[in-house]
Amino acid sequence: MAGILIFAETDAGAILPNFWEQVAAARTLAPQLGSVSVAALGWQIKTDEALRSGAEAVYVLEDERLTEPWPDAHLSALESLCHELHPAMIVMPRTTLGMEVAARLAFRLGGALAQDAMTLQLADDALTITRPVAGGAASATVRLNRAPWIVVPRSGAFTPAEPGAEASAKVVSVQPSISDAALKTRCVSRARQEGETISLERARVIISGGRGLDGPEPFQLLHRIADAIGGAVGASRPPCDSGWVPTSYQIGLTGKMVSPEVYIAVGISGATQHTTGCSSARTIVAINTDKDAPIFRMATYGVVGDWKEVLPAFHAALADRG
Amino acid sequence: MRIIVCIKQVFDPLTPVNALTIDSDRKKILGSAYTPPVINGYDEQALEAALRIKENWPGGECEIVALSLGERFKLDVMKKALAVGADELVLVDDAAFDTADSVFIARALAAAIHRLGGADLVLCGRQASDWDNAQAPLLLGEMLGWPCLTLARRVEVRNGRVEVERVLSDGSQVMESNLPAVVTVTSELGELRFPPARARLQVARRRPKEMTLKELNVEIGSPAAEVIDVSLLKVERECQYIGGANGAEAGRRLAETLIDAGLISPNGG
Numbered sequence: 001m002a003g004i005l006i007f008a009e010t011d012a013g014a015i016l017p018n019f020w021e022q023v024a025a026a027r028t029l030a031p032q033l034g035s036v037s038v039a040a041l042g043w044q045i046k047t048d049e050a051l052r053s054g055a056e057a058v059y060v061l062e063d064e065r066l067t068e069p070w071p072d073a074h075l076s077a078l079e080s081l082c083h084e085l086h087p088a089m090i091v092m093p094r095t096t097l098g099m100e101v102a103a104r105l106a107f108r109l110g111g112a113l114a115q116d117a118m119t120l121q122l123a124d125d126a127l128t129i130t131r132p133v134a135g136g137a138a139s140a141t142v143r144l145n146r147a148p149w150i151v152v153p154r155s156g157a158f159t160p161a162e163p164g165a166e167a168s169a170k171v172v173s174v175q176p177s178i179s180d181a182a183l184k185t186r187c188v189s190r191a192r193q194e195g196e197t198i199s200l201e202r203a204r205v206i207i208s209g210g211r212g213l214d215g216p217e218p219f220q221l222l223h224r225i226a227d228a229i230g231g232a233v234g235a236s237r238p239p240c241d242s243g244w245v246p247t248s249y250q251i252g253l254t255g256k257m258v259s260p261e262v263y264i265a266v267g268i269s270g271a272t273q274h275t276t277g278c279s280s281a282r283t284i285v286a287i288n289t290d291k292d293a294p295i296f297r298m299a300t301y302g303v304v305g306d307w308k309e310v311l312p313a314f315h316a317a318l319a320d321r322g
Numbered sequence: 323m324r325i326i327v328c329i330k331q332v333f334d335p336l337t338p339v340n341a342l343t344i345d346s347d348r349k350k351i352l353g354s355a356y357t358p359p360v361i362n363g364y365d366e367q368a369l370e371a372a373l374r375i376k377e378n379w380p381g382g383e384c385e386i387v388a389l390s391l392g393e394r395f396k397l398d399v400m401k402k403a404l405a406v407g408a409d410e411l412v413l414v415d416d417a418a419f420d421t422a423d424s425v426f427i428a429r430a431l432a433a434a435i436h437r438l439g440g441a442d443l444v445l446c447g448r449q450a451s452d453w454d455n456a457q458a459p460l461l462l463g464e465m466l467g468w469p470c471l472t473l474a475r476r477v478e479v480r481n482g483r484v485e486v487e488r489v490l491s492d493g494s495q496v497m498e499s500n501l502p503a504v505v506t507v508t509s510e511l512g513e514l515r516f517p518p519a520r521a522r523l524q525v526a527r528r529r530p531k532e533m534t535l536k537e538l539n540v541e542i543g544s545p546a547a548e549v550i551d552v553s554l555l556k557v558e559r560e561c562q563y564i565g566g567a568n569g570a571e572a573g574r575r576l577a578e579t580l581i582d583a584g585l586i587s588p589n590g591g
């Protein structure tokens with residue numbers, strides 16, 4: 001076993017942006033583990049960017065069954081590739097598909113899994129990682145006793161690498177091996193949410209609403225404010241579970257991990273499972289009726305008050321100064 | 323139709339960090355002595371999914387067994403499964419289950435399911451809130467050789483197949499498989515129903531079925547991934563409170579403060 005393999009997940013042929021964080025994570029151990037290669041799985045894949053990642057080789061596995069995030073199909077293709085390449089470490093994206101395939105792949109390859117790795121350290125033939133646990137309330141140091149090590153870097157933990165000037169990697173086309181027996185599940189249909197105006201992951205300012213908003217309508221005010229300041233709208237879990245906003249709005253452990261300059265939390269109590277997804281924001285602003293809400297313990301600015309009074313005035317003040 | 327729902331007793335995930343403690347070996351999080359444990363939230367939702375299937379089952383011949391591996395069970399907490407309508411509660415009590423090793427847990431779950439006579443459907447939560455592993459059900463599927471469908475907000479069983487609508491970060495996907503299968507449930511499915519008062523009284527007299535780790539015949543082996551240290555993450559920032567005669571004034575001042583500090587720009591910049 002040697003070298004590092006990065007699983008590049010694709011959507012509509014394009015490699016997901018997570019890839020550059022995976023490259024950054026892989027590079028921290030490349031001096032010890034040897035060459036980095038990429039396995040891009042999907043259908044009609046645009047490989048140009050991956051070729052500029054500094055990887056030695058980009059294995060391109062194209063199959064129509066790899067169009068959707070179908071765990072069985074991706075797992076089967078990736079497992080066979082690993083049996084050929086014997087990588088010592090496999091770096092997976094922190095996505096729905098990536099996390100699921102990672103756990104099952106670790107089991108099949110007889111290796112060990114590290115979810116949500118913040119740091120990676122290799123010494124005496126063991127990989128040791130740190131990861132947040134208990135919704136971000138604690139940090140655990142985990143030693144991976146068996147190789148290969150399947151690592152899922154935590155979003156935001158590794159500064160994304162930049163594509164290089166040269167497309168230096170060699171392309172290796174591989175016919176993915178996906179046996180019918182491996183496909184125990186079937187995809188029936190797929191629905192996509194309509195495009196968000198500004199993606200949460202890239203927004204400079206995010207204004208999020210929580211259960212305290214008490215319904216879908218107040219999110220319209222959040223949208224007007226976001227439009228005024230060029231930001232995006234997010235939410236804690238309850239508004240998503242209640243259908244006030246689409247699930248794609250959810251920020252936190254089981255939602256999106258964001259790191260805007262400014263994060264404004266309205267009617268959000270500040271449970272660790274939520275704040276673990278926004279704690280890297282440079283400035284956190286909290287608006288909450290409960291002065292003891294935990295969100296104030298991590299906020300830079302806070303207003304103890306009812307959003308019904310605070311937010312309309314906040315919005316009006318923007319217009320006055322605009 | 324036989325459904326086994328895997329439920330885990332965990333410390334309350336809403337316990338503030340300041341109230342949590344770590345054990346003396348610095349390898350486990352102990353929760354708080356003042357907050358009772360709970361059934362893992364997603365597992366309650368898995369139970370709700372099972373109850374909905376049972377409700378719509380033709381002839382009502384659908385059995386729900388709640389299964390938990392753990393230690394120091396709080397019976398009044400775990401019996402909630404019976405109060406809401408599970409037919410049986412099976413507890414396997416052993417200190418070995420207080421571990422972050424999902425491979426061991428999945429092996430023990432597989433063995434327990436086998437000993438219970440198997441199932442048509444195993445429902446799990448998407449992840450347990452103590453270690454946030456999100457692995458046991460996936461490994462269980464691998465070990466049993468069953469299909470595994472994850473992150474379901476809707477679970478329907480018909481004609482020997484299970485269909486789920488799974489939540490993706492940018493939408494959803496409908497997937498299906500034959501039975502038997504493992505399915506994990508996410509919070510979008512909805513909250514577990516409230517147990518009727520009468521049922522809560524009735525279950526006080528009922529006993530869970532007990533099994534031992536020994537009966538399961540699984541070895542504890544050395545974990546592939548081993549927790550060697552745990553520390554609490556306490557983040558504290560100094561909050562600058564912005565007030566006013568009323569909420570509206572505070573709101574206006576907040577906007578001005580943020581603009582003046584260059585943090586937001588009123589013209590979308």
Ligand SMILES: Cc1cc2nc3c(=O)[nH]c(=O)nc-3n(C[C@H](O)[C@H](O)[C@H](O)COP(=O)(O)OP(=O)(O)OC[C@H]3O[C@@H](n4cnc5c(N)ncnc54)[C@H](O)[C@@H]3O)c2cc1C
Nearest residue numbers: 210211212236237252253254255267268269273274289307
């Ligand atoms: C394993 C796991 C994963 C999870 N993943 C996530 C996740 O990814 N994202 C997430 O958000 N949560 C997640 N959760 C849930 C999390 O634990 C909390 O339950 C959730 O974040 C609470 O949302 P909230 O703050 O909106 O609601 P609440 O905790 O109910 O807080 C509502 C707040 O609104 C305030 N309020 C009420 N009325 C007003 C008003 N008129 N004006 C101003 N303030 C008002 C209240 O004082 C209160 O502080 C997860 C939980 C678990 C166990």
Ligand SMILES: Nc1ncnc2c1ncn2[C@@H]1O[C@H](COP(=O)(O)O)[C@@H](O)[C@H]1O
Nearest residue numbers: 328329391446447449450455456457458
């Ligand atoms: N000790 C346990 N007893 C019963 N079910 C469990 C146990 N541990 C995990 N599970 C199930 O597996 C799911 C995922 O757990 P985990 O992989 O630990 O995050 C949980 O939501 C439960 O449904």
